Amino acid sequence: MGQELSGELTEQRIEELKNSTKFTAKEITEWYAKFKKDFPEGVITKDAFVSMYSQMFPNGDAKDFSLHIFRAYDADGNGVIDFSEFIQTLNISSKGSLEEKIRWAFKMYDVDGNGSVSKQEAIDMITSIYKMKGFGSAAAEQAEEAALNIFLKLDKDMDDNLSEMEFVSAAKNSSSISKLFKF
Structure with a gap:
């Protein structure tokens, strides 16, 4: 994790992600394009993550919960969610057992x-x-x-x-x- 902080998604990295998830190379490439569109700097910061959750739950206080979720996404503990961490967690939530x-x-x-x-x-x-x-x-x-x-x-x-x-x-x-x- 943490290897794709702001760089492009290489063929080697696609292959690694394909082997560690249940996503196809095409799906990984599509998710990466969406990720980079929403987060051009290549990472999701804590503040951006909290803001996203706050928008999804406007009638409540989502800050504490979003910080718990953020911590679980941020596998390497470096304070940001990179694409690898994002796709690994998405893999579990959408395709995991x-x-x-x-x-x-x-x-x-x-x-x-x-x-x-x-x-x-x-x-x-x-x-x-x-x-x-x-x-x-x-x-x-x-x-x-x-x-x-x-x-x-x-x-x-x-x-x-x-x-x-x-x-x-x-x-x-x-x-x-x-x-x-x-x-």
């Missing part, structure tokens, strides 16, 4: 990157979703209740942390959770 989508969601919920999701991380993530949807001042209270219910169902070893294995297993085995990832 249920498990790949769940693992990507886990990465988003694992805010500190320590390999587990704490109750507080779950509360913060759910609060950001509720704020984005315009729940207002009730968002934090509702998010805490939702997170506690999730932990009661998913935290099998009751250590107040969800490991990736607990998260993936529970999401795959829960029809209500797994249907969220089937898009």
Whole structure:
């Protein structure tokens, strides 16, 4: 990741992306053209990403949620989303298996990157979703209740942390959770 910050998409890079995604060379080239049209500098900055989400959710506060999504896209942690990171994430969301989508969601919920999701991380993530949807001042209270219910169902070893294995297993085995990832 991070190799295509502002340069053109080479045949070699197309081949690498074709081999690491389920996109054809033609699809990669088409997505690259759209990406460069929308982001001529070749990267999506944090501010631009937050602005995009804010426009998509004008009745709520999308800032916190968009920052969580941005962090998950920005695989190399350099503060921008380059085309490689964009296409890899698009690959998971549009062509990935249920498990790949769940693992990507886990990465988003694992805010500190320590390999587990704490109750507080779950509360913060759910609060950001509720704020984005315009729940207002009730968002934090509702998010805490939702997170506690999730932990009661998913935290099998009751250590107040969800490991990736607990998260993936529970999401795959829960029809209500797994249907969220089937898009």
